[in-house]
Amino acid sequence: MNEPASPALASISLANRAAIEDAAVLIRKAERAVVLTGAGISTPSGIPDFRSEGTGLWSREEPLEVASLSTFRTAPERFFHWFQPLANRIFRAQPNSAHLALAEFERSGHVKTIVTQNIDSLHQKAGSKNVVELHGTLRTLSCIECFEHFTADPFLEPYIETGNIPKCLSCNGILKPDVILFGEQLPQAAWYEAQRAARGCDLMVVAGSSLEVLPVAGLPMQALDRGAHLIIINNTPTYLNVRADVIIMDDVAITIPEIAKRVFHG
Numbered sequence: 001m002n003e004p005a006s007p008a009l010a011s012i013s014l015a016n017r018a019a020i021e022d023a024a025v026l027i028r029k030a031e032r033a034v035v036l037t038g039a040g041i042s043t044p045s046g047i048p049d050f051r052s053e054g055t056g057l058w059s060r061e062e063p064l065e066v067a068s069l070s071t072f073r074t075a076p077e078r079f080f081h082w083f084q085p086l087a088n089r090i091f092r093a094q095p096n097s098a099h100l101a102l103a104e105f106e107r108s109g110h111v112k113t114i115v116t117q118n119i120d121s122l123h124q125k126a127g128s129k130n131v132v133e134l135h136g137t138l139r140t141l142s143c144i145e146c147f148e149h150f151t152a153d154p155f156l157e158p159y160i161e162t163g164n165i166p167k168c169l170s171c172n173g174i175l176k177p178d179v180i181l182f183g184e185q186l187p188q189a190a191w192y193e194a195q196r197a198a199r200g201c202d203l204m205v206v207a208g209s210s211l212e213v214l215p216v217a218g219l220p221m222q223a224l225d226r227g228a229h230l231i232i233i234n235n236t237p238t239y240l241n242v243r244a245d246v247i248i249m250d251d252v253a254i255t256i257p258e259i260a261k262r263v264f265h266g
């Protein structure tokens, strides 16, 4: 038997190596592939999945409650206190090898659209252009009083440093990050765009999402209903594993670059 070609490959089970080959074949054949990414693609970049229990950073606060629109309205200081370490991680995070491989797929025409549940802009930092952000972004902030928009960076650094709530330069109102909190509707334009991509694709790749949050979890079903193939790359099983053509239950930062090697170099 040949030795594995790379140290990363050595850590991948034989079943997953076969699945990686199958995934590469599907991606090569696809003409309109869409990738749906969730928190799992950013955990290798040091950003914890704040929706999951037991991630440590916020064991004292229940994210569902503190990261909700109602808490933001009634007790914004609680939200900003909770959000501080997460904002710090996001502000300093760099894209990992999974983000970079997906950007490469887009440049080469293998992937048309990335639909993401993440707010960290790591796909864009990796070079992806066509990114639909279903949960908004931390790149901008909006005043809750006068609705003026601001680029986040000049406000984030002092907020991360001091914990002080960022305030509007025009009216001193509270600046809310343009991220979707629990209890908020998805941004309509992004949701429409995501559904259009899902319904028009011939391959959907789910990467780092457990498909637990509706309505986003329903997007792969919309693709399947129109005859698309489905690849699921996630550490834990999802409700759609039974319908997937290829399932890779392993680290996205190891497996997606391995798929890319096969797509680009055979």
Ligand SMILES: [Zn+2]
Binding pocket: 143, 144, 145, 146, 147, 148, 168, 169, 170, 171, 172, 173
């Ligand atoms: Zn204002």
